[in-house]
Amino acid sequence: MTVLLCLGCCDVYEFVYPDQVPTIQPASELIHFKALINTSSNQSKTMSPEECCTSLRPTLEILDKVCPEVSQWARETHANNKIEWINSSQVNFYALYNVMNGRVRISKHFLLENDGKKASILAHEFRHSRQGSTKFFKATVSYLLGHDPNESVMELDAQLFEQQIYLAIFR
């Protein structure tokens, strides 16, 4: 009962203070073409963290046109040393945002995707960085109640934003 009351309060709070979702611009034909290019070599395993970040330049240029808030966030996160590159054999995800400390772990496997796909994955993690505490609270309660974390309100919200960016680039 208390949990339901708290969740109800969260809904009222979110109604009054909604999360800010940035505007997405449809990509031009030129960006669409560029987004399909896979600029990464399969030598990503041996790339240094700095080389990994440098290889993101075309991806960030696409985001500069489609949703500059995402590319700005990615550059700031890199500048603040909050991007950690990990070998793909260690993990089963492309990227993971840590709500507690704002750090993003990115698997080097991610670098093998084309630039448009990479842009949409970064958008997913950006969205997590902007989700309010009420979504976090709801997701935590849902997890404690035994629901699949991949279907939490936070995850579905981030997936929706990721898909919107993907469509803006590729449709």
Ligand SMILES: [Zn+2]
């Ligand atoms: Zn997610």
